[in-house]
Amino acid sequence: MKKYDVTGIGNALVDIEFKVSDQFFLDHGVEKGLMTLVDEARQNNLMEVINTAQAKKQAGGSAANTVVAVSQFGGKSYYCFRVAADELGSFYLKDLNDSGVDHALLEEDLESGVTGKCLVMVTEDSERTMNTFLGITATFSPKDLNESAIKDSQYLFIEGYLITSENGKEAMRHAKRIAEENGVKVALTFSDPAMVKYFRNPFDEVIGASVDLLFANEEEAMIFTGKDNLMEAREELKKVAKHFVITQGKNGAMIFDGDTFIDIEPYKTTAIDSNGAGDMFAGAFLYGITNGHSYASSGKLASMASSKIVSQFGPRLLWHEAKEILAKLKP
Numbered sequence: 235m236k237k238y239d240v241t242g243i244g245n246a247l248v249d250i251e252f253k254v255s256d257q258f259f260l261d262h263g264v265e266k267g268l269m270t271l272v273d274e275a276r277q278n279n280l281m282e283v284i285n286t287a288q289a290k291k292q293a294g295g296s297a298a299n300t301v302v303a304v305s306q307f308g309g310k311s312y313y314c315f316r317v318a319a320d321e322l323g324s325f326y327l328k329d330l331n332d333s334g335v336d337h338a339l340l341e342e343d344l345e346s347g348v349t350g351k352c353l354v355m356v357t358e359d360s361e362r363t364m365n366t367f368l369g370i371t372a373t374f375s376p377k378d379l380n381e382s383a384i385k386d387s388q389y390l391f392i393e394g395y396l397i398t399s400e401n402g403k404e405a406m407r408h409a410k411r412i413a414e415e416n417g418v419k420v421a422l423t424f425s426d427p428a429m430v431k432y433f434r435n436p437f438d439e440v441i442g443a444s445v446d447l448l449f450a451n452e453e454e455a456m457i458f459t460g461k462d463n464l465m466e467a468r469e470e471l472k473k474v475a476k477h478f479v480i481t482q483g484k485n486g487a488m489i490f491d492g493d494t495f496i497d498i499e500p501y502k503t504t505a506i507d508s509n510g511a512g513d514m515f516a517g518a519f520l521y522g523i524t525n526g527h528s529y530a531s532s533g534k535l536a537s538m539a540s541s542k543i544v545s546q547f548g549p550r551l552l553w554h555e556a557k558e559i560l561a562k563l564k565p
Contacts, residue, residue: 237386238336239309239524240421243379243409244297244393245371245402246315248322250281251354252289259363264355269364269426271398277367280353292550293329294352295371296425297393299510299550303517303539305334306556309525312336312383314409318347318370338380345370360544375401376408384409385416388524389447391516394425397433397440406440421447423516424454431457441474448475449516455480464488468495479533481515486537491529498533501541510550515540518559527563535563 259266262280272280293302301311313335317323323344330337350369356362374396384390390413396402413420422445424430430437430450437458448471452464459470464480468490471478481487486500518539522532538559542551551559 236388237310238312238383239387240301240304240389240391240520241312241314241380241383241387242297242301242391242393243314243374243396243405245295245350245366245368245374245395246293246298246313246317246326247295247350247352247366247368247371248326249292249294249352249354250286250289251292251356252284252286254284254355254357256357258355264363264365266357266363267361268428269366269395270428272365272367274348274367274369277351277353277365280365284353291325293326293333294510295350295393296395296423296513297391298330298335299513300391300393300423300517300520301335302330302333302550303514303556304521304524306551306553307518307521307525307535307539307560308557309521310336312380312387314379314383315339316371316374316378317344317349319344320347320349322349322351336383338383372399373401374399374405376405379405379409379412381412384412384418387413387418389419389421389520391520392420392422392440394423394429394437397429397436403436403440410440410442410445419446421445421449421516421520423449423512424451424458425512427451427453427457430454434458444474444476446476448478449481449512449519450478451481451483451512477529479515479519479536481512481540487515487533489529489533496530496533498530498537501538503541503544511540511544514543514551531563535559538562 304311317326347370350371352366455467459467461467487498489496515536518536
């Protein structure tokens, strides 16, 4: 029996989330609805004009949110990442420990540098816009992987945002190779439409012949496959993924279980913040399929969890909320 349900690899970022108006984007030259990599000076300029006292701060990054979700539902997860020996690095370690996620970093072993930060700007239409300074996580590489944790997991979960650097891409490829050589299934998330649009060829290198499980939203699926409708895109995805999930926002999701397509109905909700919805869907789904649930049941759990996430401010559930959602399902 494996020690971990999921080991994740990804960028370690302290999420600083706050509400803004569309005018804020016009005033400060921010492109709405995308994740944009920025330098430290640009990010500091934006932080000077927001009320950081009102902002919500959490240990984040796409894969981190996913492995935290696995833990909240009762699974066992591990995370490979990099933070620096600074105040936010210490905050990150404590938050991850409090979330029940295992890792190998000790505060006294952290290196000098700057821990990555992500400014998550949420508008009235619930859309999230991110400006990210990667800091020390930009140097994440194969040496930051814990080979024993990957081997002792049911799934390796790879964050698509790592694709932006050569060392990050190599870490993705190396982790996938470790998993495949040891019978561990590999799950990959595209993370953001911009990643697929600008790093299409590197994704091909990472995916290789195929992955066991792929997470994408509608836009990412169509950009990656070059198709202009979802029906054609999902047929193309069969060539690179043995199983996959395409999230469709307010329209729910569709799952390919290796044989058939399963439509997952959405749960009625009032959306106020879409930040973390895809991460939560992936975490709940991975928890489900590694803990006795079918693909359909796991999709239902993930849909319930993500609908709850978009109805509140922030990318995480409270612990009791996760248990209440889980109690509604039986394996």
